[in-house]
Amino acid sequence: MKPAPFTYFAPTSIEETIGLLQRYGDEAKILAGGQSLVPLLNMRLARPTALIDINRIPRLDEIVTEDDAIVVGARVTERQLERHPVVAERLPLLVALVKLIGHPQIRNRGTVCGSIAHGDPSAELPAGALALDATVTVTGPTGERTIAVDDFYLGYLATALAGDEMMTQVRFPIPAAGTGWSVQEVARRHGDFALVGAVALVRVEGGRIAATNVVSFGTGGRPLRFPEVEAKLVGSVPGEALFSEAAEAITELLDPDDDVHASAAYRRQVAGVLVRRALEEALRRCEGGSR
Amino acid sequence: MTTEARPQATERTISVVVNGERRSATVLDRKTLADFLREDLELTGTHVGCEHGVCGACTLLLNGRAVRSCLLLAVQADGQEIQTIEGLAKGDELHSIQQAFWEEHGLQCGYCTGGIIMSTLAMLEDNPHPSDEEIYEVLGGHLCRCTGYEDIFKSVKRAIELRGQGR
Ligand SMILES: Cc1cc2nc3c(=O)[nH]c(=O)nc-3n(C[C@H](O)[C@H](O)[C@H](O)COP(=O)(O)OP(=O)(O)OC[C@H]3O[C@@H](n4cnc5c(N)ncnc54)[C@H](O)[C@@H]3O)c2cc1C
Ligand code: FES
Ligand code: FES
Numbered sequence: 001m002k003p004a005p006f007t008y009f010a011p012t013s014i015e016e017t018i019g020l021l022q023r024y025g026d027e028a029k030i031l032a033g034g035q036s037l038v039p040l041l042n043m044r045l046a047r048p049t050a051l052i053d054i055n056r057i058p059r060l061d062e063i064v065t066e067d068d069a070i071v072v073g074a075r076v077t078e079r080q081l082e083r084h085p086v087v088a089e090r091l092p093l094l095v096a097l098v099k100l101i102g103h104p105q106i107r108n109r110g111t112v113c114g115s116i117a118h119g120d121p122s123a124e125l126p127a128g129a130l131a132l133d134a135t136v137t138v139t140g141p142t143g144e145r146t147i148a149v150d151d152f153y154l155g156y157l158a159t160a161l162a163g164d165e166m167m168t169q170v171r172f173p174i175p176a177a178g179t180g181w182s183v184q185e186v187a188r189r190h191g192d193f194a195l196v197g198a199v200a201l202v203r204v205e206g207g208r209i210a211a212t213n214v215v216s217f218g219t220g221g222r223p224l225r226f227p228e229v230e231a232k233l234v235g236s237v238p239g240e241a242l243f244s245e246a247a248e249a250i251t252e253l254l255d256p257d258d259d260v261h262a263s264a265a266y267r268r269q270v271a272g273v274l275v276r277r278a279l280e281e282a283l284r285r286c287e288g289g290s291r
Numbered sequence: 292m293t294t295e296a297r298p299q300a301t302e303r304t305i306s307v308v309v310n311g312e313r314r315s316a317t318v319l320d321r322k323t324l325a326d327f328l329r330e331d332l333e334l335t336g337t338h339v340g341c342e343h344g345v346c347g348a349c350t351l352l353l354n355g356r357a358v359r360s361c362l363l364l365a366v367q368a369d370g371q372e373i374q375t376i377e378g379l380a381k382g383d384e385l386h387s388i389q390q391a392f393w394e395e396h397g398l399q400c401g402y403c404t405g406g407i408i409m410s411t412l413a414m415l416e417d418n419p420h421p422s423d424e425e426i427y428e429v430l431g432g433h434l435c436r437c438t439g440y441e442d443i444f445k446s447v448k449r450a451i452e453l454r455g456q457g458r
Contacts, residue, residue, distance in 0.1 A: 001321055005300060008321075008364065038323075038361075042342045102344075104429055
């Protein structure tokens with residue numbers, strides 16, 4: 001038997017789930033797609049005594065397309081998002097991010113919210129959520145609260161989710177019309193977690209950058225945004241030199257760790273290159289951006 | 292339900308449809324679907340390689356979708372429909388995908404083959420004419436230590452042909 005013993009629960013409502021979380025506290029784990037948690041159980045790196053499977057809770061499997069946002073419920077799989085025609089049309093960045101995750105067989109089970117709740121610093125969706133100013137909704141014993149993704153990630157695999165809360169949805173705002181986007185990553189093999197990656201959004205008005213969001217991932221305990229660098233870019237005329245300068249500034253701010261996959265020096269260097277490429281590609285994709 | 296810190300051996304009775312046949316059994320909560328099929332139902336065609344989702348040997352269809360059975364608990368499959376490699380051949384008559392792997396030498400030791408065939412089946416049921424890129428993406432979810440993948444790719448192309456001929 002691989003995992004250590006636990007009791008399995010399959011609640012059919014959010015309330016019941018919260019009740020179980022309260023009862024078992026730190027000993028409980030929510031099971032969504034299981035594509036991150038079950039490997040940890042099989043290797044006994046996680047040993048919860050209560051496993052709470054949310055897959056039998058109705059309605060959480062919906063993708064709602066609002067005028068200005070895509071709202072994704074806790075049971076929506078990565079594959080479901082990837083294949084949603086409205087998402088492909090209105091927020092193609094999300095589809096591009098999800099396609100970088102593992103393989104179709106993994107995305108058939110893995111959930112969008114599970115990836116965000118897990119918060120692997122090398123994962124694509126947390127980085128994309130940060131770039132898009134997404135918000136997560138969590139429910140606990142005292143009700144619901146909404147948390148900006150930037151406030152959700154505290155550090156390595158640490159989030160603002162309390163032990164008795166579950167995440168019920170994530171809301172990805174659709175960027176203003178004409179916004180260009182890009183995701184860039186370097187991974188050892190297609191389908192692996194990124195060693196390093198970058199996400200950028202760029203909007204140009206009257207020949208100058210009107211708004212930009214830049215994220216680096218795989219370079220710290222959580223995906224990182226760079227408000228000072230973004231502020232400097234806004235108002236400037238986009239171009240190669242400007243983007244190289246921004247990438248250099250970001251490289252200076254990064255302090256990644258060495259690990260078995262890559263050295264800190266390699267990560268920093270590649271991170272800068274990917275930020276620059278992401279900005280360039282986002283510019284090419286924005287309306288009025290290509291020359 | 293016990294409130295002790297570490298539960299003893301919690302188990303429950305589940306009922307699943309495997310290759311069209313309803314099967315009921317009592318399983319431990321912590322048993323993976325792969326182990327349940329192999330040990331309890333004696334369906335050993337679902338192979339287990341890495342047990343953390345990477346190799347693809349344990350791939351089967353859950354409600355028609357290709358998934359890793361090492362990353363599912365047997366209790367999660369309660370009430371669901373499962374297809375395994377054992378369900379493909381009709382007696383001595385190979386399924387067209389199996390026939391294609393036979394013709395194109397898509398296997399050597401065969402350890403990875405069941406999983407690859409199940410992923411191929413799911414892909415072709417969804418789209419009988421996948422692009423080469425789509426085939427690569429699906430095969431990318433499987434490790435094979437023998438063939439070098441070229442013959443597997445040819446086998447999938449042959450399977451598409453055979454299927455087109457109504458086989
Ligand atoms: C072979 C392989 C390759 C992969 N490659 C990549 C990759 O390239 N990039 C990538 O980003 N990911 C990758 N993954 C991970 C995959 O994206 C996971 O699906 C995802 O990280 C977690 O989603 P899940 O639904 O499977 O969550 P689970 O594994 O079920 O849960 C993960 C964690 O989040 C918690 N959780 C889940 N849902 C909720 C919720 N609603 N509320 C509160 N807590 C919750 C769980 O308690 C657990 O701690 C890979 C996985 C495998 C097996
Ligand atoms: S045994 Fe399941 S993917 Fe390797
Ligand atoms: S045929 Fe031996 S691992 Fe693929």
